[in-house]
Amino acid sequence: MKTIHIWLKILFRFFAVILTLIVVALIASNETINEGLMAKKSLLVYWRYMIFVLVIAMVFLMKNFNKQQKLWLLLMMSIVFAMTEYSISGATI
Numbered sequence: 001m002k003t004i005h006i007w008l009k010i011l012f013r014f015f016a017v018i019l020t021l022i023v024v025a026l027i028a029s030n031e032t033i034n035e036g037l038m039a040k041k042s043l044l045v046y047w048r049y050m051i052f053v054l055v056i057a058m059v060f061l062m063k064n065f066n067k068q069q070k071l072w073l074l075l076m077m078s079i080v081f082a083m084t085e086y087s088i089s090g091a092t093i
Contacts, residue, residue, distance in 0.1 A: 014058060021050060052081050
């Protein structure tokens, strides 16, 4: 029961942070798009990087894993993010 409580608390914090970042990003994106400084395509890139940074922050906040497990998790997420960036850019192997 205690582990469920811990995971619920982590999920609540995660969604609170995501909602805050969404509001801030929407405000910032509306200002920059209206000024003509940022196109919608570059806004998509901005969202991907913000999600990646958020996931890195969540990994460091996890208390269930030791340092080595956190580093392996970050390495795996970095590889997945790099592969996603590579495939979204339209490059072919």
